[in-house]
Amino acid sequence: MNAAAATVPSAGGGPFRAISTFLYRRPTFYLLLLLVPPLLWLGTVYLGTLFALLTQSIYSIDEFTAQIVRTPTFATYKQLITQPANLDIVTRTLTMAICVTLAAAFVAFPIANYMVRYASSRTKAIFYVAVLVPMWTSYLVKVYAWRLILAKEGILSWLFQAIGAQGVLDAILRLPAVGGPSLASSYLGMFIVFVYMWLPYMILPIAAALERVPASLIQASADLGARPGQTFRSVILPLVMPGLAAGSVFTFSLTLGDYIIPSIVGAPGYFIGMMVYQQQGTAGNIPLAAAFSLVPILLIAIYLSLVRRLGAFDAM
Amino acid sequence: MRRVPLASRLAAYAGLAFLHFPVVIIVLYAFTTEDRTYQFPPPGLTLKWFRLAFERSDMWAAMRMSLGVASIATLAALILGTLAALALARSRFPGKDTLTLLFVLPIALPGIITGIALLSAIKLAGLDPGFWTIVAGHATFCIVIVHNNVIARIRRIPASWIEASMDLGADGWQTFRAVLLPQVGTALLAGGMLAFALSFDEIIVTIFTSGHERTLPIWFFNELFRPRDRPVTNVVAVIVVAVTLVPIVLAYYLTRPAEERT
Amino acid sequence: MNAVEFREVARAFGTVRAVDRVSLTIEPGEFFAMLGPSGSGKTTCLRLIAGFDLPDSGEVLLEGRDVSSVPPYERNVNTVFQDYALFPHMTVLENVAYGPRMRRVSLAERSARAHEMLDLVKLRGFEGRRPAQLSGGQKQRVALARALINQPKVLLLDEPLGALDLKLREEMQIELRNLQRRLAITFVYVTHDQGEALSMSDRVAVFNSGRIEQMANARELYKRPRTPFVARFVGGANVAEGEIARKLGGSSQPFAIRTESVAVLAPNDAVSSGFVAADGTVLDVQFHGATCRWQVRLDAGDVFSATCNAGESARVPGHAGERVRLAWSREHMVMLESA
Numbered sequence A: 001m002n003a004a005a006a007t008v009p010s011a012g013g014g015p016f017r018a019i020s021t022f023l024y025r026r027p028t029f030y031l032l033l034l035l036v037p038p039l040l041w042l043g044t045v046y047l048g049t050l051f052a053l054l055t056q057s058i059y060s061i062d063e064f065t066a067q068i069v070r071t072p073t074f075a076t077y078k079q080l081i082t083q084p085a086n087l088d089i090v091t092r093t094l095t096m097a098i099c100v101t102l103a104a105a106f107v108a109f110p111i112a113n114y115m116v117r118y119a120s121s122r123t124k125a126i127f128y129v130a131v132l133v134p135m136w137t138s139y140l141v142k143v144y145a146w147r148l149i150l151a152k153e154g155i156l157s158w159l160f161q162a163i164g165a166q167g168v169l170d171a172i173l174r175l176p177a178v179g180g181p182s183l184a185s186s187y188l189g190m191f192i193v194f195v196y197m198w199l200p201y202m203i204l205p206i207a208a209a210l211e212r213v214p215a216s217l218i219q220a221s222a223d224l225g226a227r228p229g230q231t232f233r234s235v236i237l238p239l240v241m242p243g244l245a246a247g248s249v250f251t252f253s254l255t256l257g258d259y260i261i262p263s264i265v266g267a268p269g270y271f272i273g274m275m276v277y278q279q280q281g282t283a284g285n286i287p288l289a290a291a292f293s294l295v296p297i298l299l300i301a302i303y304l305s306l307v308r309r310l311g312a313f314d315a316m
Numbered sequence B: 001m002r003r004v005p006l007a008s009r010l011a012a013y014a015g016l017a018f019l020h021f022p023v024v025i026i027v028l029y030a031f032t033t034e035d036r037t038y039q040f041p042p043p044g045l046t047l048k049w050f051r052l053a054f055e056r057s058d059m060w061a062a063m064r065m066s067l068g069v070a071s072i073a074t075l076a077a078l079i080l081g082t083l084a085a086l087a088l089a090r091s092r093f094p095g096k097d098t099l100t101l102l103f104v105l106p107i108a109l110p111g112i113i114t115g116i117a118l119l120s121a122i123k124l125a126g127l128d129p130g131f132w133t134i135v136a137g138h139a140t141f142c143i144v145i146v147h148n149n150v151i152a153r154i155r156r157i158p159a160s161w162i163e164a165s166m167d168l169g170a171d172g173w174q175t176f177r178a179v180l181l182p183q184v185g186t187a188l189l190a191g192g193m194l195a196f197a198l199s200f201d202e203i204i205v206t207i208f209t210s211g212h213e214r215t216l217p218i219w220f221f222n223e224l225f226r227p228r229d230r231p232v233t234n235v236v237a238v239i240v241v242a243v244t245l246v247p248i249v250l251a252y253y254l255t256r257p258a259e260e261r262t
Numbered sequence C: 001m002n003a004v005e006f007r008e009v010a011r012a013f014g015t016v017r018a019v020d021r022v023s024l025t026i027e028p029g030e031f032f033a034m035l036g037p038s039g040s041g042k043t044t045c046l047r048l049i050a051g052f053d054l055p056d057s058g059e060v061l062l063e064g065r066d067v068s069s070v071p072p073y074e075r076n077v078n079t080v081f082q083d084y085a086l087f088p089h090m091t092v093l094e095n096v097a098y099g100p101r102m103r104r105v106s107l108a109e110r111s112a113r114a115h116e117m118l119d120l121v122k123l124r125g126f127e128g129r130r131p132a133q134l135s136g137g138q139k140q141r142v143a144l145a146r147a148l149i150n151q152p153k154v155l156l157l158d159e160p161l162g163a164l165d166l167k168l169r170e171e172m173q174i175e176l177r178n179l180q181r182r183l184a185i186t187f188v189y190v191t192h193d194q195g196e197a198l199s200m201s202d203r204v205a206v207f208n209s210g211r212i213e214q215m216a217n218a219r220e221l222y223k224r225p226r227t228p229f230v231a232r233f234v235g236g237a238n239v240a241e242g243e244i245a246r247k248l249g250g251s252s253q254p255f256a257i258r259t260e261s262v263a264v265l266a267p268n269d270a271v272s273s274g275f276v277a278a279d280g281t282v283l284d285v286q287f288h289g290a291t292c293r294w295q296v297r298l299d300a301g302d303v304f305s306a307t308c309n310a311g312e313s314a315r316v317p318g319h320a321g322e323r324v325r326l327a328w329s330r331e332h333m334v335m336l337e338s339a
Helices: A014-025 A027-056 A075-082 A084-118 A121-136 A139-150 A155-162 A166-174 A187-211 A215-223 A228-257 A260-264 A272-280 A286-308 B006-029 B048-054 B057-088 B096-102 B111-125 B131-156 B159-167 B172-201 B216-224 B227-255 C042-050 C092-096 C098-102 C107-120 C136-148 C166-183 C194-200 C218-223 C228-235 C242-249 C310-315
Strands: C004-013 C016-026 C031-035 C057-062 C077-080 C154-158 C186-191 C203-208 C211-216 C238-240 C255-257 C263-265 C275-287 C291-298 C303-309 C323-329
Touching (some): A014 A027, A014 B172, A027 A286, A027 B096, A027 B131, A075 A084, A084 A121, A084 A272, A084 A286, A084 B006, A121 B006, A121 B172, A121 B227, A139 A155, A139 A260, A139 B006, A155 A166, A187 B006, A215 A228, A228 A272, A228 B111, A272 A286, A286 B111, B006 B227, B048 B227, B057 B096, B131 B172, B159 B172, B159 C077, B172 B227, B172 C098, B216 B227, C016 C211, C031 C042, C042 C057, C042 C186, C042 C203, C077 C136, C092 C098, C092 C136, C098 C107, C136 C166, C166 C194, C186 C194, C194 C228, C203 C218, C203 C228, C218 C228, C238 C242, C242 C275, C291 C323
Parallel strands (some): C031 C203, C077 C154, C154 C186
Antiparallel strands (some): C004 C057, C238 C255, C263 C323, C291 C303
């Protein structure tokens, strides 16, 4: 061993070493250096604009000139709450979001369960890809594909005809509320499309939660005398709950805000997203659009605070 | 191998079939000879719509616009998202939870809200919506995607690796290049590709921020309400699927944990 | 000149005082152990020497120079990590040659030095392997070679044997000790295993709640613990404090009595002068081969232990619930500082 000194001089370092040492001595400054650019971006482009939008909800629109009146008022909110049509829109959207969330959970669970617990590692990899590919396939193309499938002369009608069940389809379409002239212009059709669109967002968190349930726990439950159904209810379900909750945040939130799907597939009734879109666009009523935007934000905030207790944030 | 309940297997495969059914249908319809209705089964198959689609200069213009927007939005997201991930992965400071929430919000809140908020701000600021406003909107949610991908990977790197590197004489920059980058590189690549695919496909925010410009999804959306060109729409749908598919599958293979890769 | 010196070093995390105004000196060439339960501040002290953490106040000196704000890459100190921290994307040779590479040593020279180091830790032939292809003991040796290649003045070892099984751990203890003697480098060794600390090191600092309770060589620590904590943690001794100390020892000053100095007698056995007797009820008797360990709940309150040679314990039947009398000589009692 030669007699080196206790410290090594910073020789041959160059500017990078000098900067490294400077930042090493000022960890808070280093943290700020990293954080400031992304925060500045999200702060202005996202939070800033969101704030700008919400301020406009306390303005109102002059009915004759169609100009925005910039004096703070609750008139727009009053209009939002007192018009029964608006309330209908909120109820319709909320009902759809809840139904879609429940249905997505029911369809997603068996898929996630199979790929995590039963499939070989090879099959599992294939399943993951098979869930990811449709998830990331173009949103518009998928909606469009469903319009092809659900159309009056489309593949589903053809299928019902081919198996001689035309009557069943007609009966379904005659149902009040969910029915319509064709599947492509009914709430049922819209529901199917929503469930389809957000299904992968439900499968993946459930699968992730299932991956974290050790096999020994299920064996222990069986060892202690539980039947598969009992094990499911008292061991698997509680442990998978955070995943389910995380998935439901996506299905719920995505349904609440969507305006493309209801405008391509579905019945004539308005949804919150369409209302916001129309108010800022053709109607030119930015204050009302802003006030309407607050509705999904509030609903999602309420929903988030509910599912937070189920551990949704840990599973995201 | 455990005994697999038949019902479980059936339900799983039925679910997968449901997920892939529309994608298959789209491909089939791109070749149908029928050009007015959505008739099934197609009366005949043809390739002529592909030629027609490729001749549409407005489609190519929209495609170029989308590729340009996606490239720049991805680049911005890679830089800003990585910075945020590096800052938030391990540090502890008061208010960190709130900040973390900020990096989830753009994908947790509906896109329409991002869209209309941007639009009203653009109007307030007296800007002309166009290429750069589209990029600004896309970069916002692309940052979240990159941040999520990179932070997940950084958290899998033990702090002791960074310390060992500095202990052995590497400064911050050398450590970043020799230890951090080889570990985070694939996550960066994957996050970038996901961000690119997301931006390439985005419509909900884009409708608000695009002004008179047309990205490919907006072009496609307009085509939907013009039945005359339906076969061309079908063909473009297949092209869009093909363009987004490649980065997605690559991103998946890049981010799989090493032990599954074998 | 001291290899390492702490002057009133303090480091807090939030409201937790991880290191609470610690002063210590470590001599060149010394094998110095930092012993304590988890959360006692020993690892934080190690990290302060390495430079992974900076003190809130006080000074850390290496060879007399204040390094309180010198980054790790400019300290001539290297670390063997508890989880080894080998870089998974590099081969064994690349891992070992990492230090010289970062100091811009030529490829030929750093390879030669890395080979030399691998010889030293008996891992010739493993150059091309990845860390994932090594056993725990082999990883440990690579980590050691990697830390020694920069010829550090001080080698820091953070529970380096914690992940190994008992037999391998004992082999490595001997090997590390020999290596330290041969290289004559200062070793600072963090462990929570008192046996390991006592058997390997020249001096031991016993940590508790961010402070050093006692700093001494192994023999001294065992024979003359200064505080109740050291007596319990290092010697596994019986400690009487407060009221119980008064009842048994006659004053409120706490004292320790090692378990092998305590005899187990029948309840009414007479005790000669100079001895202390305490009656109690047997809780349990554990058989350890050569010895037996009695756990007795004293009527005075505490549970005391007694270690007897297995052959001697026949005098009293060792059943739980049995009444016994414990006795020890006053000469064997070690008076302690009150907490």
